Amino acid sequence: MHPADAIELLRTTKADPSRARTLQRGAADGHFVRVRHGVYVPAAAWAALDGRSRYLVRMRAAVPLLPIGAVFTRDSAAAVLNVPRLTSWPEHVHVTVPALDADRRRVGLTLHAGRRPAEAGRFHGVPVASLAETVVETSRRSSLSGAVVAVDHALRSGVQRRELEGMLDSGPDWGRVRVANALGVADERHESVGESFFAARCHELRAPYMEPQVQFVRPGGKTYRVDFWMPSLGLVLEFDGRQKYRDHGAVPGTADDVLWSEKLREDDIRADGDVRGFIRVTWWHLVDPERLRTLFRMHGVPCR
Template sequence: MHLDVVSTGAELDPAAAVRLRRAAEAGSLVRVARGAFTDRQAWDAADARERHRALIRAVMPRDRQGLVLSHASAVAVHGLPWIGSFGDRVVVTDPGRDRGQVKASIQRVGGRGRSLATVSIDGLRVTSLAATAVDVAIREHPWRAIAVLDAALRRGVTRTELGAELEGRRMRNPRVVRALVRSTDGDAESVGESITRWGAVVLGAPPLALQHEFRHEDGTVDRVDLWQPDLGVVIEFDGLVKYSDPAMQRGRAPHEIVVEEKRREDRLRRHRDVTGVGRATWREAMPGGLLPRILLDAGLPLGDRWPAAWRAAAIRAL
């Protein structure tokens, strides 16, 4: 969905501007930013990403000179995955500033001295995929960052490019940022796979491979989300959307999907190479969830200091 934004700027005659404001007061329009409005019904039907894109369209015509869309706003424009809110401000990098600045609808990040890799999208100057992923890794929660990094690799960005973007960058926690870049994997097909794998890294579990296929004697092939070959452990992410999204249901009732999933898990448990199977949902894979217990019960050892690492991950809110 594309939200059309109408502005009360100088190009609009005063009478039309008054009509827009009155429509907003009456509730048929939504105020996106100062002097910028969109249709209420379209706004209510839009998701968080398209609402943020509407905010960008409302703000950037007034503040675009020399500024580069970056961070969460670049994620929204690139169509990369994102956990949580995009925020109520457009985020830009300002090559002319040493320090950041926050205003009502725009947040400037200081970019003086930084060589900005950019692309043009819909007439807007945006940080490149690699630069966007590294910006997010440096400034955002690791669970949010790993999903963006994995998606960037899936689109063709290389770890070498990510490493080059890291050179010379100031970081509050370089150890975590570099661990995120080392751990990123373009084979991740969903945010759930990304955060479950990263949670296992934080917990000190053995490395998990993505998208492993198991062939059964009857010819059936099951592809699993995460696989530890040395220990024979399968970890699946169960996003639950398969039970409610018509596109994923493919005409099946939810109870039929549950039965199919049970049969699939039974096949995996019978496979000669599999010693254990664990399933994680969003609640369990997020910081502070029950992922440690799920991994341990499936047969994956965790690092000696995993309780402290898991508590620390839960302290910083998404």
């Protein structure tokens, strides 16, 4: 069971005003957290949840307010489908209700008018929009980097590129350019959120073409696969997330063993005659494009 499903929801009722007062006092004392009007959760359980899980709890709390026929869409569908994002999860819940002729807004909840989307399943009895539709709709409202991260996730999950393109062509014009640009950058060979983020930043900086997941075969038949290869400059580019050094499953041993193994790997790749340089990029470089621009300039990579 997901932690967001396990946490207890404590609801007030008009039939029991004393319960409401007890929960309100508990929230004031720090024992409970109010997730929406009339709905509380134990503070200790809430503190243990990550941002996505907290958002899923807010969605659970809003379910009794939803009319029959409502479908979780946009950020809400993305949370259920575990679509990665670069920004923090919001508090506002989104559903689409085909029967409405105009959007309706309540505190923490928007009911959108619109056609009924294809469904990917249900969350606490409420249908959830498909992954393809969710990615296209959230990408319309996202930054380029956020859109590439979402589109790459969809492609890695088996959604066909032509399906995303078809939804874009048949949808509204607003946000179309952003999603089209994201589709141009996205590549299912990007193996992580960090690699997707990096590819988007490189596109924004107009860096030279990079090929993802290129293999180098060394004498003796040993093969290395690198995150990106920039053939015009002979540069290997690797995204170094902390998980690489924390997860010892791929390279057994201590953290020092992992670092030493990575050094030997880099030395062997550098020995390839086509390789003229090796650039390691971290999340720190990506959150501020000026840092990535400086790193590129230091290695002779032209960018804007």
